[in-house]
Amino acid sequence: MIPAITIIAMAAAGATAVPVSDGAERWRLSEPLAAYVENSSGEVLALDCIGASCRYLLALKGDCQEGMLFGTIVNSQAGETPATLKCNTNSKGNVLIIGDADVGRLMSGDHIAFAYPQTDSLIAVARFSLAGASEAIATVMANAKQRDAAAPTP
Amino acid sequence: MLPLIALMAMAATTGGPASEQTQSFGDWHTHIVLNGASMQSGSAYTEDGPGTGFGVACGRVCTYYLVSPIPCVDGTEYKALAASPTDTGEIRLRCMHLDVGDGLIPQDGARIEELLTGDTISFAFPLGDGQFNISSFSLNGAKQALTAVIGRWKQEGGTVHAPDDGSKAADPGLNDTTL
Numbered sequence: 605m606i607p608a609i610t611i612i613a614m615a616a617a618g619a620t621a622v623p624v625s626d627g628a629e630r631w632r633l634s635e636p637l638a639a640y641v642e643n644s645s646g647e648v649l650a651l652d653c654i655g656a657s658c659r660y661l662l663a664l665k666g667d668c669q670e671g672m673l674f675g676t677i678v679n680s681q682a683g684e685t686p687a688t689l690k691c692n693t694n695s696k697g698n699v700l701i702i703g704d705a706d707v708g709r710l711m712s713g714d715h716i717a718f719a720y721p722q723t724d725s726l727i728a729v730a731r732f733s734l735a736g737a738s739e740a741i742a743t744v745m746a747n748a749k750q751r752d753a754a755a756p757t758p
Numbered sequence: 759m760l761p762l763i764a765l766m767a768m769a770a771t772t773g774g775p776a777s778e779q780t781q782s783f784g785d786w787h788t789h790i791v792l793n794g795a796s797m798q799s800g801s802a803y804t805e806d807g808p809g810t811g812f813g814v815a816c817g818r819v820c821t822y823y824l825v826s827p828i829p830c831v832d833g834t835e836y837k838a839l840a841a842s843p844t845d846t847g848e849i850r851l852r853c854m855h856l857d858v859g860d861g862l863i864p865q866d867g868a869r870i871e872e873l874l875t876g877d878t879i880s881f882a883f884p885l886g887d888g889q890f891n892i893s894s895f896s897l898n899g900a901k902q903a904l905t906a907v908i909g910r911w912k913q914e915g916g917t918v919h920a921p922d923d924g925s926k927a928a929d930p931g932l933n934d935t936t937l
Contacts, residue, residue, distance in 0.1 A: 674846050675839060675846050675847050675848055676839065677837060677838065677839040677848065677882060677884055677890075679884035679885070679886065679887075679888055679889070679890060680886075680887060680888055681886060681887045681888075684837055684884040684886075685837070686837055686839075686848035713887050713888070714887055714888070715887055715888030715889075716888050717884075717888035717889065717890060719839045719882035719884070719890045719892070720839075721839070721841035721846040721880075722841075723843070726841070726878070726880055726894065727839060727841050727880045727881075727882045727890075727892050727894075729882065729890045729892065731888045731889075732888070
């Protein structure tokens with residue numbers, strides 16, 4: 605299955621290549637300006653750049669309503685931080701934009717996880733491997749910078 | 759689990775005969791220590807398995823608390839996620855080491871009260887390296903139990919919620935608790 609987030613990131617960036625997962629839980633480039641990791645539950649954490657502007661995105665289980673905001677706590681070996689998730693929907697699925705937090709600072713160690721609310725006051729945790737994250741993120745960031753520098757000035 | 763308030767009550771009871779009242783309301787329990795006819799201390803609490811509890815304890819003030827089997831570092835403040843069916847938010851918890859386990863004291867009791875809606879309240883504490891401890895507590899009977907303790911405490915002129923000054927003195931009755 606191609607994760608929804610990957611499709612969205614690819615669609616946003618106009619990519620044509622479709623990534624093929626080999627089942628290993630590690631970060632991959634889905635195209636020059638996007639990288640992602642999919643966990644065993646099919647949830648996805650991605651970095652997506654449009655121009656020089658990069659953001660982290662989540663595709664989790666369940667639905668959300670467009671524009672809906674909710675809190676999360678992000679946790680890795682590097683520490684923890686609260687963040688806000690904003691639901692963005694389109695015809696291809698739901699994606700949560702991670703805002704108000706320097707998630708990049710937490711991209712070290714073996715895993716990163718997000719605790720987020722579900723209905724009936726339950727809290728779920730989405731946990732992702734950080735294997736290959738530093739290389740994938742550095743590549744995407746460098747590509748984004750390079751493309752932005754090469755873009756014609758209006 | 760021995761409720762935290764029982765320890766507080768024991769610590770606060772210095773001389774003079776004290777009597778105790780206990781009651782249950784759904785999944786919640788109350789424990790009130792009386793000095794004569796006056797409420798000396800009290801608690802309303804519920805549990806989510808061994809060593810895991812949530813409630814309010816009234817000593818010199820009333821303050822919410824969580825007890826977790828997961829060790830925390832005494833005096834350290836942790837960020838956590840709290841969720842009710844209608845609201846979610848980040849809360850700050852200060853770790854307090856007790857002889858019976860580690861207590862986590864929410865630094866904003868009013869925020870906790872806002873989340874006491876619906877059937878359940880849940881908390882997620884980050885443990886590091888992408889691990890969380892998640893506790894969920896039934897709110898069945900919470901309103902009655904909290905009213906029985908906090909209501910009476912207020913009636914007798916007590917203060918509710920410790921000031922958020924980040925100090926241990928903000929949690930009176932807990933830091934000098936002894937068995």
